[in-house]
């Protein structure tokens with residue numbers, strides 16, 4: 052898929068999903084987000100960048116953990132996610148968080164960060180290697196990174212969603228979605244970006260939906276296929292919903308579903324003695340780490 056088109060689909064899709072995301076996903080993602088923050092082990096005073104921050108499930112907690120002297124820069128491709136997060140930070144009087152619209156493959160120039168986090172964002176980026184190199188570039192020497200992605204396809208009970216949507220709308224939402232969840236894939240992406248001391252953990256979870264409506268909302272409204280699904284006419288929507296619920300049959304529980312899922316969470320470090328991350332290099336946009 053063309054990278055420009057993929058970014059456009061992502062931006063439009065997540066703009067659309069932004070209002071439903073927390074309703075359908077906040078609780079389900081909590082164990083993964085807790086583990087990301089626990090692994091990041093943020094300290095008061097640290098400078099943190101949260102890449103592909105979405106509605107700020109990580110960034111807002113990170114801002115609290117590094118306050119009052121630390122700061123968080125939260126970046127995302129979706130202008131609506133960024134506008135919503137800025138509003139939310141203002142309404143909660145969080146004054147050490149700034150939200151900025153940026154592509155994960157081009158984070159711009161900033162004072163170096165102590166910690167970079169990317170929670171469930173790398174799967175949507177056209178070239179995760181370039182995004183990993185950017186995470187590396189914006190860290191100070193010795194800085195830490197924590198990245199999470201969905202795990203192996205066979206361990207994610209909801210995985211039929213993508214082919215079900217693709218059979219009805221040519222969307223190619225994120226062609227490489229499960230590639231980073233394969234054993235060792237996240238580690239080798241971080242290694243390729245120059246990170247060291249990489250540690251990869253798998254976390255099995257159950258996504259619990261109280262009703263078919265909740266399972267459908269999470270899949271079709273609050274996530275990456277929201278844009279493609281918005282193009283369904285009524286008959287297509289009904290058939291896609293029926294096929295998706297049939298794909299969850301094995302996981303039905305009472306009036307709802309308990310669907311298995313898996314996350315991969317990796318932590319790593321930028322080596323101590325490397326070039327000044329504030330100095331942009333001519334090659335880093337193409338994935339070659341400085």
Ligand SMILES: C[S@@+](CC[C@H](N)C(=O)[O-])C[C@H]1O[C@@H](n2cnc3c(N)ncnc32)[C@H](O)[C@@H]1O
Pocket residue numbers: 058061062065066080084102103104105106107108109126127128129132153154155156169170171172175176177
């Ligand atoms: C599943 S949400 C994760 C949000 C948040 N990090 C969390 O853990 O709840 C994925 C996010 O990735 C963002 N995204 C997709 N492609 C991106 C890109 N190329 N650069 C930056 N963000 C991107 C989307 O806009 C969306 O907000």
